[in-house]
Amino acid sequence: MSYELIAILMFSGMMLMLMTGQRVFGAIGFIGAAAGMALWGVGGSDIPFAAAMKLMKWYPMLTLPMFIFMGYVLSESKIADDLYKMFHVWMGGIKGGLAIGTIGLMVLVSAMNGLSVAGMAIGATIALPELLRRGYDKVLVTGVVQAGSSLGILVPPSVVLVLYAMIARQPVGQLWLAGVLPGLMMATMFIIYIYLRARIQPHLGPAMKPEDLAEFEQISDHPLRLNFIVLGALILLPLLAMTGLSDAKTTAGIALAAAVGSFALRHNPMFYKDVFMKEKHRLLFSGVLPLAIFAAMMVPFVNGWTSLVESSAIGAMTAFVAAVLKGRMNKEVFETSVRSTLGISCMFMWIILAALGFGAIFDGLGAVNAIKDLFTSQLGLSPWMILILMQVSFLLMGTFLDDTAMLVIVAPLYVPLVGELGFDLIWYGVLYTITTQIAYMTPPFGYNLFLMRAMAPPEISLRDIYISIIPFALIMVSALALVMVFPQIATWLPGYVYGK
Amino acid sequence: QSTIKWRMQTYAGASLGEHVIKPAIDMFNKIAGDRMQIELFYADQLVPTGELFRAMQRGTIDAVQSDDDSMASPTEVTVFGGYFPFGSRYSLDVPVLFNQYGLNEIWDEEYSKVGVKHISAGAWDPCHFATKDPIRSLADLKGKRVFTFPTAGRFLSQFGVVPVTLPWEDIEVAVQTGELDGIAWSGITEDYTVGWADVTNYFLTNNISGAWAGSFFANQDRWNELPEDMQTLFRACCDQSHYYRQWWYWGGEASLRVNGPKMELTSIPDEEWKTVEDAAVKFWDEIAAESPTKAKVVEIFKKYNADMQAAGRPYRYG
Amino acid sequence: MPRVITGYIRGVDAMNRFIGRIAMYLIFVLVGVLLWSSISKTFFYPSIWTLETAQFVMVAYYILGGPYSIQMGSNVRMDLFYGGWSTKTKAWIDAFTVLFLMFYLGVLLYGAVGSTAYSIGYFGVEPFSFFWDLFLTLFTDGVSGVQEKLGYLERSPTAWRPYLWPVKTLLCIGVILMLLQSLAELFRDIGRLRGVDL
Numbered sequence A: 001m002s003y004e005l006i007a008i009l010m011f012s013g014m015m016l017m018l019m020t021g022q023r024v025f026g027a028i029g030f031i032g033a034a035a036g037m038a039l040w041g042v043g044g045s046d047i048p049f050a051a052a053m054k055l056m057k058w059y060p061m062l063t064l065p066m067f068i069f070m071g072y073v074l075s076e077s078k079i080a081d082d083l084y085k086m087f088h089v090w091m092g093g094i095k096g097g098l099a100i101g102t103i104g105l106m107v108l109v110s111a112m113n114g115l116s117v118a119g120m121a122i123g124a125t126i127a128l129p130e131l132l133r134r135g136y137d138k139v140l141v142t143g144v145v146q147a148g149s150s151l152g153i154l155v156p157p158s159v160v161l162v163l164y165a166m167i168a169r170q171p172v173g174q175l176w177l178a179g180v181l182p183g184l185m186m187a188t189m190f191i192i193y194i195y196l197r198a199r200i201q202p203h204l205g206p207a208m209k210p211e212d213l214a215e216f217e218q219i220s221d222h223p224l225r226l227n228f229i230v231l232g233a234l235i236l237l238p239l240l241a242m243t244g245l246s247d248a249k250t251t252a253g254i255a256l257a258a259a260v261g262s263f264a265l266r267h268n269p270m271f272y273k274d275v276f277m278k279e280k281h282r283l284l285f286s287g288v289l290p291l292a293i294f295a296a297m298m299v300p301f302v303n304g305w306t307s308l309v310e311s312s313a314i315g316a317m318t319a320f321v322a323a324v325l326k327g328r329m330n331k332e333v334f335e336t337s338v339r340s341t342l343g344i345s346c347m348f349m350w351i352i353l354a355a356l357g358f359g360a361i362f363d364g365l366g367a368v369n370a371i372k373d374l375f376t377s378q379l380g381l382s383p384w385m386i387l388i389l390m391q392v393s394f395l396l397m398g399t400f401l402d403d404t405a406m407l408v409i410v411a412p413l414y415v416p417l418v419g420e421l422g423f424d425l426i427w428y429g430v431l432y433t434i435t436t437q438i439a440y441m442t443p444p445f446g447y448n449l450f451l452m453r454a455m456a457p458p459e460i461s462l463r464d465i466y467i468s469i470i471p472f473a474l475i476m477v478s479a480l481a482l483v484m485v486f487p488q489i490a491t492w493l494p495g496y497v498y499g500k
Numbered sequence B: 001q002s003t004i005k006w007r008m009q010t011y012a013g014a015s016l017g018e019h020v021i022k023p024a025i026d027m028f029n030k031i032a033g034d035r036m037q038i039e040l041f042y043a044d045q046l047v048p049t050g051e052l053f054r055a056m057q058r059g060t061i062d063a064v065q066s067d068d069d070s071m072a073s074p075t076e077v078t079v080f081g082g083y084f085p086f087g088s089r090y091s092l093d094v095p096v097l098f099n100q101y102g103l104n105e106i107w108d109e110e111y112s113k114v115g116v117k118h119i120s121a122g123a124w125d126p127c128h129f130a131t132k133d134p135i136r137s138l139a140d141l142k143g144k145r146v147f148t149f150p151t152a153g154r155f156l157s158q159f160g161v162v163p164v165t166l167p168w169e170d171i172e173v174a175v176q177t178g179e180l181d182g183i184a185w186s187g188i189t190e191d192y193t194v195g196w197a198d199v200t201n202y203f204l205t206n207n208i209s210g211a212w213a214g215s216f217f218a219n220q221d222r223w224n225e226l227p228e229d230m231q232t233l234f235r236a237c238c239d240q241s242h243y244y245r246q247w248w249y250w251g252g253e254a255s256l257r258v259n260g261p262k263m264e265l266t267s268i269p270d271e272e273w274k275t276v277e278d279a280a281v282k283f284w285d286e287i288a289a290e291s292p293t294k295a296k297v298v299e300i301f302k303k304y305n306a307d308m309q310a311a312g313r314p315y316r317y318g
Numbered sequence C: 001m002p003r004v005i006t007g008y009i010r011g012v013d014a015m016n017r018f019i020g021r022i023a024m025y026l027i028f029v030l031v032g033v034l035l036w037s038s039i040s041k042t043f044f045y046p047s048i049w050t051l052e053t054a055q056f057v058m059v060a061y062y063i064l065g066g067p068y069s070i071q072m073g074s075n076v077r078m079d080l081f082y083g084g085w086s087t088k089t090k091a092w093i094d095a096f097t098v099l100f101l102m103f104y105l106g107v108l109l110y111g112a113v114g115s116t117a118y119s120i121g122y123f124g125v126e127p128f129s130f131f132w133d134l135f136l137t138l139f140t141d142g143v144s145g146v147q148e149k150l151g152y153l154e155r156s157p158t159a160w161r162p163y164l165w166p167v168k169t170l171l172c173i174g175v176i177l178m179l180l181q182s183l184a185e186l187f188r189d190i191g192r193l194r195g196v197d198l
């Protein structure tokens, strides 16, 4: 049988199996196993199990349950509640402000877990109902939550980037840093879009009136001034330490100064114009928690004090302890986080297990040669055309194939090619991640779609969900294009931090 | 008659395989043409290295290039594959030991017992430390998590080294993610070739072995099924591979020490390093005590080194 | 539905739920091992066993937790068409396609058993009869008889050198549990087709 035929058979077989709606890992595993039995010759039946041993040795997989656990602790224990309030209180007064605040919330949540699940859950359970109640347009806000939560895999820590790192054999630390600016850029693009949209069609995102805000047991119609400095300092702190621009001592000093400063501010009426400012400051401190969790994990990692997997355990523990200290870790929260972590981890691990087996069989049968051939010689394309074609093929495959499976099966074929074409594999990791994010939320198949459908309040229909992502998907495609044209957006930060 | 197809997997990643095996396989395929084609796969590509032996024994993979140690062969000679501490000083020692001092026969016997054909052994590079922080004394070894071979790791742990074994392709990243402080797996040629020189800063010129011993193996049945001329051709290509490595590493080691820009050289003084060499003598005896076959191999190593010593320069200096 | 079948479903569900609920707490073991790894390395002397131990725990976590995750419905499906089908149609198709899943698990198990046999020194091609033989020996000659039949015990090629048969046995057990659970799912689907919710 020719390589082309094998490639076509295996792929179309997999597609067909997936269409039946059987569990993704079963569908992929079956095609791999069947091809191994039928075409390999002696011992083909051993490959699916060999994949289990390979998976065991993939040590970065240990971070998977950790980052997932962090996310669940965060969303279940509602330690994000205050955060959410903070954004509402601070931003509510602007047209579209609540939606903008939700994006901000998502950025912080993304910094505390490795997937988009937590962001989704927090967005759908805390932010969505509130936004709807405030008269925000349901299509707009559905899109906001989906787009915002997808930042989870671009802003470090990121499970998808860990997986990519393993397959492309690139350093996770650099990949994570490479995701930071594109992630923030994308968040900014979302915000700009929301802002403009709300300006043009104010009914989509009405500004909250002071009376509304008072419901939050506080408030002022004065946008803050000085206080942004505090907030800014808090956000910059971990970054400072991480990028090595400041050492541990200085960072601690700045933190202390910021803390004392804000303490002074909240107690000195000279510094705030109204009584509600006090509440604003109080809430501002809720932003410290996620940053502390993020820093507890990232600072030791980036400085090389702890390894990747160790850092992930520190992150998981910090999140857990934070929830306990905040008095939010009750029996139910504990149970749900632990159980859901198992469920999601199992889903991932079984898909990867099946996909690794599929991939090795695909490779051993020579089908990889067919794909390489197609891209390099048969189509006769320029490197950029090949690159774009690959992204398009990811998007197309993403309509039916699970993105983890896609990564495990397809990336091993693409990544060496991309390297040979002279592209930077760190940069490509970011391109891959953004593409995956788009695939995550575009119908018919995508985790975010599943989750959104499962979590959305009843008044949001499937149609709403599908329509809602259109503008955001377009923004993400433009972000993708921007990162393609200006690779520095991704490569500058890791180059800066690790370049010294 | 249809083309015979073999799958072969090497312990090496693609960047190293480019030198240590690919030229030989390309040559084989070119000469064998329609009669036989070998498809080469790199580290962990089809099966993880830990499963490599069984996969070959079972016929999932037809042939393998590896050392006995890292693929964990279930034989008595496994500890001697890879880097047996201070077993050899120069890369020429390895083929001499196998071809003239009787290791070939022992290996052949041991592998026949487990359904695997040992085709031939050859030498690679010496075993040096490449680390993030400098090693200038034995004390600097303490607490360093180092990627190394199972047997070398067992030996080195008495000096406070913490041996770590990970998939070969993950090493560069593991140094960057902090899983490893260094690598004691190769000479400087490989450090540069596979990218390890980019993630470490120092190269220790003292080595714990002058040459790595690795082999070509095949599934016994697959081997027996080959027409005789294909067997001969395969052997010839293996020898070509051994030959290529012989000069590629030897020249590379010297050239990169002198001209390589990426790693700073450090040394542990000879008197201090003597502790390690002496420890190796003890280690050899420990190994010899484990079984008669091992005792026999250790005996050969001892005899060989004594002969070399007696032969004087250029075989041994001092 | 026949009593045996309903009993089977209930039994397997309960067992896998029980095992899965124990497995889910392994996350804390994992955290503990990894924290110890960072503590020991920062303050004392790096441990040689932590990474591999963590890997073994991770295997136990997802392999033993797998059947429970099926019960919880955590395993995604591509629901382009599936999502729109009626319960009955779903049951029809599932009852059929779960056989493919079971085929995959069967192949996985076959490999696992072979590899486990290898890990205790059996190099032949009939691992099942080897285990059967071991099983019989256990009755005729007891544990010492079994020990005599074992060959070269496979160890992990690391400096710690743990034996590999425990983790491989664990993998066998996990895959068997998955198979049992899949069969329960099949019965459940057949039940649905007959209008019984099990």
Ligand SMILES: NC(=[NH2+])NCCC[C@H](N)C(=O)O
Pocket (backbone or CB within 6 Å): B011, B012, B016, B020, B066, B067, B070, B071, B082, B124, B125, B168, B185, B186, B187, B190, B212, B214
């Ligand atoms: N997995 C192995 N056996 N690796 C052997 C490595 C020895 C030699 N320095 C090399 O890397 O080529």
Ligand code: NA
Pocket (backbone or CB within 6 Å): A109, A110, A111, A112, A113, A114, A115, A151, A152, A153, A154, A155, A156, A157, A158
């Ligand atoms: Na994240």
Ligand code: NA
Pocket (backbone or CB within 6 Å): A398, A399, A400, A438, A439, A440, A441, A442, A443, A444, A445, A446
């Ligand atoms: Na999609």
